[in-house]
Amino acid sequence: MNDLSSAPQPETPREEGRPTRQRKPDWIRVKAPVSKGYHETRKLMRDLKLNTVCEEAACPNIGECWDKKHATVMILGDVCTRACAFCNVKTGMPRLVDPMEPENVAIAAGQMGLNHIVITSVDRDDLPDGGAGQFVKVINALRRETPDTTIEILTPDFRNKMRPAVEAICEAGPDVYNHNLETVPRLYPTIRPGARYYASLRLLEEVKAHDPMIFTKSGIMLGLGEQRLEVHQVMDDMRSADVDFITMGQYLQPTPKHAKVEDFVTPRAFAAYGSIARAKGFLQVAASPLTRSSYHAGDDFAQMRAAREAKLAKKAAR
Ligand code: SF4
Numbered sequence: 001m002n003d004l005s006s007a008p009q010p011e012t013p014r015e016e017g018r019p020t021r022q023r024k025p026d027w028i029r030v031k032a033p034v035s036k037g038y039h040e041t042r043k044l045m046r047d048l049k050l051n052t053v054c055e056e057a058a059c060p061n062i063g064e065c066w067d068k069k070h071a072t073v074m075i076l077g078d079v080c081t082r083a084c085a086f087c088n089v090k091t092g093m094p095r096l097v098d099p100m101e102p103e104n105v106a107i108a109a110g111q112m113g114l115n116h117i118v119i120t121s122v123d124r125d126d127l128p129d130g131g132a133g134q135f136v137k138v139i140n141a142l143r144r145e146t147p148d149t150t151i152e153i154l155t156p157d158f159r160n161k162m163r164p165a166v167e168a169i170c171e172a173g174p175d176v177y178n179h180n181l182e183t184v185p186r187l188y189p190t191i192r193p194g195a196r197y198y199a200s201l202r203l204l205e206e207v208k209a210h211d212p213m214i215f216t217k218s219g220i221m222l223g224l225g226e227q228r229l230e231v232h233q234v235m236d237d238m239r240s241a242d243v244d245f246i247t248m249g250q251y252l253q254p255t256p257k258h259a260k261v262e263d264f265v266t267p268r269a270f271a272a273y274g275s276i277a278r279a280k281g282f283l284q285v286a287a288s289p290l291t292r293s294s295y296h297a298g299d300d301f302a303q304m305r306a307a308r309e310a311k312l313a314k315k316a317a318r
Contacts, residue, residue, distance in 0.1 A: 009187070026263045027289050028250065033063035035260035041066040049102040051078045053120050055241070056089045058254050061295050069112040072154070072294040073105050073119050076131045080192040082156075086182070086221060088254035089122055097127070100226075102137040106145035116298030117142065117176075119287060120154035130158040134166035139172040145152055150218070150301060152176035154293055157200050166203060170210040176245070176301060177207045178217040178293055179240070184230040191309055192226055204241040215283075215304055219247030219293050222270070225262040231273060235280050245284040245304055246277050249291035265289065283307045 031233055045052055051074040052237070054062045065071065080087070080095040098104075109117045119138055119159055124131035142151055149175045158165035169177070200218075205215050221284035222231070231248075238246055248270065253261050267289060274287035284304035 003258040013200070021034050024222070024252075027267050028252070028264070029058065030060045030290070032065050033043050033066060034097075035063065035067040036062060037069060041069055041112070043107055044243075045071060045073075048108050049098070050054050050101075050104055050108055051075075053089075054268075058088050059292060060252065061290055061292060067296070069114070070110075070294075070298070071112075073108065073117070073298075074121060075105065075119060076121040076124050076127075076134055077100055077168055078122065079162050081125040081203070082123045084194070085181075085191045085225055085259040086251060086254075088188050093121065094124060094126060096136055098250065101134065102141035103145075105138050106141040109142055109146045109149050114146070114149050116150045118152045118153065118154060118294040118297050120294075121156060121158040123159075124196075125159060130156065132158060132161075132168050138173040139169070139174055143173075150298075152178060152294075152297055154178040154180070155203075157203055158196050158302070159195070159199070161200065162203050163206060166206045166275035167210060170207060170214060173211075174214060176215045176217055176297075176304075177204075177220070177243075179203050180219045180247075180293060181208075181234060183224050184226040184234055186230060189222055201241050204243055208242045211238070215244045215301070215308075216242065217244050217245035217247065217284075217292075217293070219249070221251035222248055222265045222273075223251040223261050223263045224259060232276065234258060235277050237281075239280050239282070244282065244308075245300065246286075247293055248273055248277070248283050248287040249294075249295075250289040280292055 014295055019195040020200050053072045053074045056066060056074060056078060076097060077094045078090060079092045080089045100156050121131055139151055142149055153174045179200060181200050183191045206217055220234055235246060236316055251261060270289060271285045274285050277285040284300055284307060286300055
């Protein structure tokens, strides 16, 4: 049990009774993507026919990330078999899996000189393995072509085929396995109707059961109507599943037909959530309005690895 009575309490506009508003506050504003680095990254993705979640999700950080040649590649096409209320990716019947994709991802990683790469995918409920085999092929191609690049994957929940999918991917040996819980369990029926909160938690547990050395990571969006104590409960659930790294960022409505923003959580409230998460024992915490699963993922990975090494050294010295 965690005694948080002395922990800083986040101010959430919802609890203060402020009205819902859709206009973005100043702390969300970002610069337009115009730099040379941005255009080079864009061209490389086009030339290699790779999709990115940066574009598909209309990520506000694209100008900053692509300028530094950080892009999150989205494998298995650009059409998703689910229709989550927060997500901007197209829904429908996906096309055939591209056999050249693993090689092209490895070429992109090599050309961009990446120390760390993040690979995600659409949901592919239509495939017998949910797309796990393509994750394995991408990891293998990266290990072969760019052996020094550390690999982070952000996978779907592999509904009804989770165990074999997780086993196969863990055998391929990614450095970080991320699966986002996205929101608090109460909001699943409206925000993530095709998924089950406890199935996602089990997936994270399964990764650690299979290989405790793989770092696990999970995130939630804030501003969808969740309450403070519900967020604390999600943190506790993640810690029970031995999740190493939590990310928390502001939900932004991609189009008017997506779920509305209920609250713009202040940077101060994010900082307070971050302190609480650290107190609960996560090795790494990223909490800010513009935090996304893959934002600064390489730097965060290096810090998380250092934190684990320090923890193990301390234990050994006892
Ligand atoms: S935060 Fe992630 S999704 Fe957004 S632009 Fe950066 S790498 Fe892409």
